Amino acid sequence: MAKLTWGMIGGGEGSQIGPAHRLGAGLDGLFDFAAGALDHRAAEGIDYGQRLGLGERAYGSWQEMLAGESAREDRVDLVTIATPNATHFEITKAFLEKGFNVLCEKPMTMTVEEGEEIVRIAERSGTICAVNYGYSGYSLVRHMRAMVARGDLGKVRLVNAEFAHGHHADAADADNPRVRWRYDPAQAGVSAQFADCGIHALHMASFVTGQEVTRLSADTVSCLEARVLEDDAMVSFRMDGGAVGRLWTSSVAIGRQHGLGIQVFGETGGLRWSQEHPNQLYHMPLGGRLQVIERGEANLSPEADRTSRVTIGHAEGMPLAFANIYKDLAEAISARKDGREMDPAANLYPRAADGLRSMAAVYAVAASGQQEGKWLDARPPMFR
Amino acid sequence: MAKLTWGMIGGGEGSQIGPAHRLGAGLDGLFDFAAGALDHRAAEGIDYGQRLGLGERAYGSWQEMLAGESAREDRVDLVTIATPNATHFEITKAFLEKGFNVLCEKPMTMTVEEGEEIVRIAERSGTICAVNYGYSGYSLVRHMRAMVARGDLGKVRLVNAEFAHGHHADAADADNPRVRWRYDPAQAGVSAQFADCGIHALHMASFVTGQEVTRLSADTVSCLEARVLEDDAMVSFRMDGGAVGRLWTSSVAIGRQHGLGIQVFGETGGLRWSQEHPNQLYHMPLGGRLQVIERGEANLSPEADRTSRVTIGHAEGMPLAFANIYKDLAEAISARKDGREMDPAANLYPRAADGLRSMAAVYAVAASGQQEGKWLDARPPMFR
């Protein structure tokens, strides 16, 4: 596979997300970091980019980068967008329209309408538009999906997903600007905890079952009085393959450090996985015993094998899951360049339709929460 | 403390519940097993009772036992009712009216109206009417309650309770009469999984927080098609002290062997406990680290100390939790006999009002489930 090139918007000096993406993209040596508009302050962005070795491809703004890269023969194969949420739509749209492949941080957009527009543009332009639901990159999450797909659980009846932590539980810290904006509609939109964390859990429910959410009912609450947006939500939902879903998300659940986990129950078995200990997957076949599937086992699915790097018994963590999204994208981009079918086991990166569905779910959760849990259609209009 | 006497209705030869109660009542040597109407078949009941050493106090029916014991100077101090659910109300009522102290298996009644009647009779008669929510007997569950009551968590914001197992997940077993009756409205009433298991979790939420459920919204589903009543339910609720609640109960969650657990989150800390490993309680103070509280630790609460029997590091299990309910009752009965105040740390046995509240919650869950999760008052009319 020929080495690809990659650029980034956002992720400037001192950010967390910048190094995470550079690590993820670089981990397997599939992408060279070649361009960037790393800071909304032009001089700082160019300076930092040059220090990272980008040379003339360190740009002062995303607009300059769009112009500059569009003009090059060797334009970057992929652009990662890791800017503030409210700018994702505009930048993603602009790059897609110029034919760039994009990996956008979540949320892809701030509204459903914008999400639909992105989906349409991506389709029209024939480019890849991926959204960074990084937890779907874990090897054993891939294996869960493969097990369900090949029928190991029979028909899925029930899925229970959680993303409940306690990192915003401190009332004394609620006015800290770093926390407060998240619960302020003017800055965060219609939802806080569900939009920030809940959609990861909901995406995982879809990813693992291969089913999409159709309807939902939500109970959203603010456990800290000063907050307008919810810091805790319980969502019941239904999926298009018949599965029933339950999802709990919280930021006031003191004692849970991260709290993303999923349980899937089918006719002939159950699965359980937790992000805090991602190298084990618990499987109980109907009438059997609980078994521990280890990442790196021999004879797991192709989807698991290609996303596992170190031998069984050693831990892999979040950075490697993240890298798997880039690994998928490298395969997708390379296959297109080479005019071949991509490896189906890699064709699992979350895409614009997922970003759109999440946004539709966010609005449905917010609306249901305001209407005493009324069941609402959770699908974006274009998918109804 | 003078030794007390005790009798039982139901729990005949071959039953599971009979030995469990005899073990629980006898464990601390506080009660002598003195009378019983152990079987609805008179001859079998008398024969079995005599073999268990009851002599002439082995009765052929509960009516005979009521008459016989009422006529004795040394009538039993406590009557346990462990007959089929539909008979609990009638028998409990009859014994209470004759002034007996009663421990009734759950559900205490089949309707809310019956439940209110029991509460009124128990009040009027001045006797003890306890209901067997045995999981509240665990030493560390007592300690959770004590921690909340003394303010270790600050104001409780959120409680998350579960009782989800997979023992009725097998479609091939659904027609087994041992399973089927549970999901048949003609035999089980308005609710299956919530009425059977969910109310244990809901009772625990109340027990631990010291708050009562006021309103609830439920999503009830039958994952196995043939079933009329629910085998899975998600319930959101509110409590009278301001806590928000979430409760999940299931009988199709393959891979979970029992699945009762509770998490409580307050302003200044969180707690987590699971029935399958009942000798550890996980506590995280706000801003601190997760800590393991061990049953049998020095300097726990009086409520925990009096319900712990073996030294730290050894496990205590369900039979000892069960025995703690009897231990509470022995203290309550003895205190009455002796004309003294009972030990407040023992005054924790579940009582008729709890049985009534559970029944009101069962009906609210069933009704909400039929009305797309409409929020309903979960309180019995007499407590509104």
Add this chain to the structure above:
Amino acid sequence: MAKLTWGMIGGGEGSQIGPAHRLGAGLDGLFDFAAGALDHRAAEGIDYGQRLGLGERAYGSWQEMLAGESAREDRVDLVTIATPNATHFEITKAFLEKGFNVLCEKPMTMTVEEGEEIVRIAERSGTICAVNYGYSGYSLVRHMRAMVARGDLGKVRLVNAEFAHGHHADAADADNPRVRWRYDPAQAGVSAQFADCGIHALHMASFVTGQEVTRLSADTVSCLEARVLEDDAMVSFRMDGGAVGRLWTSSVAIGRQHGLGIQVFGETGGLRWSQEHPNQLYHMPLGGRLQVIERGEANLSPEADRTSRVTIGHAEGMPLAFANIYKDLAEAISARKDGREMDPAANLYPRAADGLRSMAAVYAVAASGQQEGKWLDARPPMFR
């Protein structure tokens, strides 16, 4: 099975061991508590015994009890000896010689010679002489033994046993008489931590594998300077069926609350069990996955089934394990009385030969520890 009677030497008011035995013996209703010499102070013992309902069979000393019971037609079926360690030999011997069945607390004797004498007397008298290695009563420990015996692991290669806790780690508490005597040769004999805890782990190694220890090498140390006897020991050993053994015992391992556990590795599988969570047994078949065997599962071995009381998913703890030793003894005594073969699945109570072997191991550990880990014969002379 006709109800049996049972008496106790020691276990007076305020002791821990007295209630534990009464609970264990009474739990299944197989034994009536009928006689006792509960205190070395005659008046106190008689008074307490009478309060426990023993009437005239509350004796002032073990000698009186021996005389009294020997003279009765309805002499007790079993005598439990729970007096200070140094008196076990004399009392056990006296009761065996008069034909009583005995359950002796560990250690059975203070020397190997005494142990051999007990074994000979028990053989000659034809009575049962059991020793209370109570941890062997757990249902899943029984199942481990059954799995090994029926070949589920193939030939056992290796066993790793631990009993390491931290309850004597506090230097400030080392002079507390409650602690100090344990490390004082004048009171405790040749070994402290190994004799107190290590032999439980060593017995379990034999119990589970069905093999006896032949040779051993020990490294014994006193981590607290003031101590003469060891508070930590590592023992390597060999067994008569070819297994290699490793055993670690400690009382200074801060952070471990009890610390008894065992791992067994054979040609075709491995097993792992821990006393702190005794309701799960971890099994990995060669080339397979780690599986969780749950106490109370359907279709376990007869040995496990008869020692399991509550349904799967509920915990059973130490008191029920202890009760299983009494359950074995009830079956053994009843079978003798009835002139029938006893249930082989019950024929697992630890016996005088086990008590003797432990004592030989204690002396071998102490001697090896003093000779820089020299390998020594760990068998009692009569079994060489």
Add this chain to the structure above:
Amino acid sequence: MAKLTWGMIGGGEGSQIGPAHRLGAGLDGLFDFAAGALDHRAAEGIDYGQRLGLGERAYGSWQEMLAGESAREDRVDLVTIATPNATHFEITKAFLEKGFNVLCEKPMTMTVEEGEEIVRIAERSGTICAVNYGYSGYSLVRHMRAMVARGDLGKVRLVNAEFAHGHHADAADADNPRVRWRYDPAQAGVSAQFADCGIHALHMASFVTGQEVTRLSADTVSCLEARVLEDDAMVSFRMDGGAVGRLWTSSVAIGRQHGLGIQVFGETGGLRWSQEHPNQLYHMPLGGRLQVIERGEANLSPEADRTSRVTIGHAEGMPLAFANIYKDLAEAISARKDGREMDPAANLYPRAADGLRSMAAVYAVAASGQQEGKWLDARPPMFR
């Protein structure tokens, strides 16, 4: 920090170790991969190196690389040696003598004498000679060391280390060349399982306590008959700060996937850590409760902070631990270049003296195992 350059001997196409080092060295962007002699087959090595972007610095042999790099102004800042074990000494020695900094895979040498020579050369040449005990790179292992160093446990009394897995337990696989060579003295030297895995555990015991091993006694066995070298060993040891040690290593412990773990017990507390779940560290202060220290917590030690990359609640795994060794080396090399003191929190990479001590321990274990566990000096002669 100016970017450094780095080269590699070994790690050719298809190897596991090559990508692992490239990932570790590249993860933080501190080193550019600039040179390599990747294969003992010259053409393959050059070709692969060129495909990895090394250009003219893709060499056909280590000798060529030594000559080529020595001749350059911009010679690589660090050389990693990941060739077959028997060649480590020769290559390490050659590069050190020419003034290169070296990171050598373990074992650093095959004999103690060679180890002493490397230590002397490294001292004389003033270069860095590191040895890859990668498990010491975990953030929480660093924190354990810091806690011990700052006195959180008081004086360390006892350390218990394990590295016991079951990956060579299959008798049917014992003749597989991939397995067999490990137990063959002609190829593996004097020790198999201890030399391969045990030394990681022993190094960790030293790393965490800050003490060195002085004497040891070993029980080495071959559980599979065909094997000459040991597949299981129990080692007792003493350390120069007074700590007592126990170490168990095995390759026949079926059911354990990796099995490296350590427990440290001091006067005022205990610590427990396991490589399979490396993001949690269990700490019990004397008289307190077991607490969970999470990687990424605020206010851990500087040693932990600089080796932690992702936020609390997410997992970091082996590749990031490995990268921390490179991160240490980057700091050490940069500090030398810049003529400044290096960050003491980074000065923790394992070095030649550690590789030498391991080799002395390997020989002592093998010799003690052959002499019935005789206690032997475990120090290399030059450190006695």
